[in-house]
Amino acid sequence: MTLWKRLLRLVAIAILTPAIFLLGCQSSLIYHPNPCRPQHERMLSAMQGARVRFTTSQGTQTAFYIPPRASTPGLPPTIWLCFGGNGALALDWLHFTDAWDEQFAYLLVDYPGYGDCEGAPTPGRIRESSKAAFEALAKHLNTTKEDLQPRIAVLGHSLGAAAALMAAEDLDVRRAVLLSPFTTMTDMGRLVLGWPLCYLNLHRFDNRKTLRHVASRTGARLVIFHGAADEVIPAHMGRELAVAHPQVVTFHEVPDAHHNDILALISDRVGKAMTEVAGVTAQ
Template identity: 80%
Template sequence: MPLCKRLLRLVAIAILTPVIFLLGCQSKLIYYPNPYRAEHETMLRDAKGARVRFTTSQGAQTAFYIPPRVTTPGLPQTIWLCFCGNGSLALDWLHFTDDWDDHFAYLLVDYPSYGDCAGKPTPGRIRESGKAAFAALAQHLGSTQQELQPRTAVLGHSLGCAAALMAADDLNLRRGVLVSPFTSMTDMGRIVLGWPLCYLNLHRFDNRQTLRHVTSRPSARFVIFHGAEDEVIPVRMGRELAAVQPRVVTFHEVPGAHHNDILSLMMDRIGRAMREVVAQVEP
């Protein structure tokens, strides 16, 4: 074989090998599902929580309803749809809810393949789970989605910010708190893989576009927290998202906070922002 053809073959192999690897293993590079442990069952029981079961195209799914600690007649005043970060589980939110408003209720939502949920995650399937979980919650509470919507807000961390925004978009929800959000998965790919491999992204979460759509609704209100030392998602992405609708979105840069410790460091401040958002009070 002529030398030029051998060189072309080597170049083609060098180019195609990372492409094939990224296309074939992309989900494993993005998602880190975990099973539940016995301690989570204890936490759920202590919180007087209940499993909310539903089915999607991925099979059987389970979310968790946590009622308010202060019981009042009728529906809860506020329900937070909570979406965890990658490598976490829905019930991990229970570490924080005890220190938030006693009148809040929560629906803690896992992604397909996480916790007790079947299937494999993609943006579309995560979106489907958010909608189906909310419908199942309405049934669990003996209510309707239309009745719950004005009482509901979203909370997300990291990957959960994308899930929270998609749920807000689909369910016509207008209030939320986002912690350590990214602008888009393609932008994240540019950081990790560089150009042009970032465009091989098949999981096209686009928080910039979704937030723009959600915050264009009347009475929309969002707060973003982002650690100044975030080593996974740069703080500039949080700033960039807040700039989408600066009159509607308040941005808090947290000095010294990293990607995962921000929830613990800012637990009280996040809880205060949650109260302010649902009360439509300026943080």
């Protein structure tokens, strides 16, 4: 083999090896599924929560319905569909919901492969699961999708902000509170892997696109919180999303907040934003 052919072969190996590695393992880089934890069962029972089971192409899925603490006739005025980050579980939201408006109800949604859900996550499968969870909730509450839809708002952190926006897009939801959202998964890949490996991304979450669709709807109202010290998703990404829709989206940069502590640091502010976005009167 001539020298130039050997060099060409080495260059090809140097280029293809990281590409093949990335294509083969990127799901494990993006998603970090965990099983349910024993303490969650006790918390769910204490809050009179219920499992909402449904089936998708990935198998049996389980979401969790948390009723309002306030006793109100009929359906709750606002039901928040909640989506956690890539290493979180749906029931992790229970640490916070008890401090928020007592009129709110919640549907805590896990991704395929997380908690008690079968399968593996992708953007399309997360969309499928969210829509099926909404339909299952309507059955659980003995109501129709048409009666339930105007009561829905979405809440999400990190990867969950992307899941929340996709659910809002699919379900015609116009109210959202987002924490630490990225612009696109390809932009995140550019930060972590650089160019051109970022374009090998197979999980093309695009918050610019979904937010544009949601923000274009009459009556849309969204709030974004982002930590100034976020070491995972830089605050300029959340700011960029908000600046693109100044009439619809309010942006709050939180000093000293990191990626994983922002919700614990500003839970009260998040709760107030949820009440304002929902347009209900706090009791």
